[in-house]
Amino acid sequence: MVTLAEVAQHAGVSASTVSYVLSGKRSISTTTRHRVEQSIRELGYHPNAGARALASSRSNIIALMVPLRTDMYVPVMMEIAIAVATTARTHGYDVLLLTGEEGPDAVRRVTGSGLADAMILMDVELDDERLPLLRGTDQPSVLIGLPADTSGLTCVDLDFRATGALCVEHLAKLGHRDIAVIGEAPAVYERHTGFAERTLDGLRSRALELGVRLLHRPCDGGYDAMAVTVARILDERPSTTGFVVQNEQAVEPLLALLRQQGRAVPEDVSVVAICPEQVALQASVRLTSVSIPAQEMGRHAVERLAAKLEGRGEDEVVLLEPELTVRSSTGPAPSAS
Amino acid sequence: MVTLAEVAQHAGVSASTVSYVLSGKRSISTTTRHRVEQSIRELGYHPNAGARALASSRSNIIALMVPLRTDMYVPVMMEIAIAVATTARTHGYDVLLLTGEEGPDAVRRVTGSGLADAMILMDVELDDERLPLLRGTDQPSVLIGLPADTSGLTCVDLDFRATGALCVEHLAKLGHRDIAVIGEAPAVYERHTGFAERTLDGLRSRALELGVRLLHRPCDGGYDAMAVTVARILDERPSTTGFVVQNEQAVEPLLALLRQQGRAVPEDVSVVAICPEQVALQASVRLTSVSIPAQEMGRHAVERLAAKLEGRGEDEVVLLEPELTVRSSTGPAPSAS
DNA sequence: ATAGGCTGTCGAAGCGCTTCGACAGAGAGT
């Protein structure tokens, strides 16, 4: 391994000079800088991460805590993780991948050992047990998701309330008066991750404002569960002409079932999905959808964190504005045409 | 931050003794050990990662390089990544998440800086440009996937050749004489990731042995592309009664199209999928499939790496045995019944 | 001419840990 000292010797300067060339924290004459850079290149020098971390008490690593379970929104998670990793690199950070498995202990370990300079937490529950720890440390952190109490925290999330409202609005505008909501799996509501409730809240309150009737049913992914759910909905409210689906695994089963029942999309029923763009585009019908901006969320989180690490940036809740893209799965309500 | 020295003082021993308690590299009397452990707990001590890395030249970090593109087998990637992270923890390692973006430079950076002790590479191409670097360093590494030349490398992968053979065998045993293979997207073959070719190879050679006719067509995910592909296959070989699908995004479109054409699964046609278990279970028909053992691959990779880091373990290619699970999408060929 | 302020460079201290060699004391073998 090439060391700083070797580079210094090769360039005929002192070690500190090389260090200052690298960090830019003191002015260096152009000639010296060039000579040092030349030596660095010739010797193929890479600063030793451990030594750097020890001396500067900065590891240049951001910890990313992803949920352990792989049963939900996997593509969204993955996209966020990759966006975090690439954005972090552009700010000079690497990303440490932690799973939720260790829970709060992971936060203690990372904070205590100086392994990472900051953390990003995904899959935050409303009353997450990691939050007190985050509040109690001076290590910057950003949550992707929204807990119940956001005081002293920085959060990034899609504005799911507005998302719900947007879906109802779109369908109402097309003349639909009876809307069914195929929600997330019951387990998701039980876990209190918040986003599902917030969506529902947005859906309900806008429905109320617009005088639209709303029926909400949680639903596991998969065909069998969906068949039961759809049957029950149509039984209970035969006049239903609009559907909102939040569970991305439910999208395709829903479409298949509607087709099977002889209900054409979008002629007889309209479907709005809340899902990643890719899912909306690859479904059997190109779906009118509010996309989940995974990339943007990851990018945002890192940028907030980078700002905090540089001393700028306050605690703040950033709710990304939802955007509804009209595609081929929604149209005027049959009775209204 | 609590330091080793503070723990030592609190426990009334020297710093080195505390260090030896922590590492277990020298024998320590039970009473001393207990006293030290007590102090560690009371003070909430966590060893500083940077200092440790510097002094021992071991970072206890494994780098995981995931592909940048999120257009393919995302669930598989995610599952592998999570398995890697959790398995690594049980061996005392953390995981650094690198994206393919930086390419070979990332390998240089990580190796040169001592950021990680070892690497796991995913999405390895047949003639990957990172391979020479790996061979040229003494840093242990494991590939998930199989390059053309495996000399001096450790690789873990599903035995895709055997997987292909297994699929043909199963269909042949059921009496199918004309089998169509819906392959990966053309881009996958162009990228030479190897696994698609190896599967095809296995399919073809077993088909030849068993006297079964095989028709292979690459296919993008999505309904439109699939419609074209299926139409062309049935046009060219109307006697086709067996399908093998490798592209997990193609599974649902294929089923939908067959249904639409009035061909019942499994009465008229049989479908075997090569996909993660979850996909096979959640499809509209419970699919007979060879599952892609993502978890096992991740676990295996870490264990090989841990072995290497401890000095045990040779370079070796581990091909995981495929397993075919019969579900409801395959049955006797109609003419054979 | 001289004091004052820059600019660019250097030396040395120290970050918190691991690890090597040294060594005191206890037990075993003669």
Next chain:
DNA sequence: ACTCTCTGTCGAAGCGCTTCGACAGCCTAT
């Protein structure tokens, strides 16, 4: 009784870097 070996502990060196204060040399202002 004396040496030899082992066990458990300690002190000190050093890992490779950052950073602080010092200072030489030069330029500008008086």
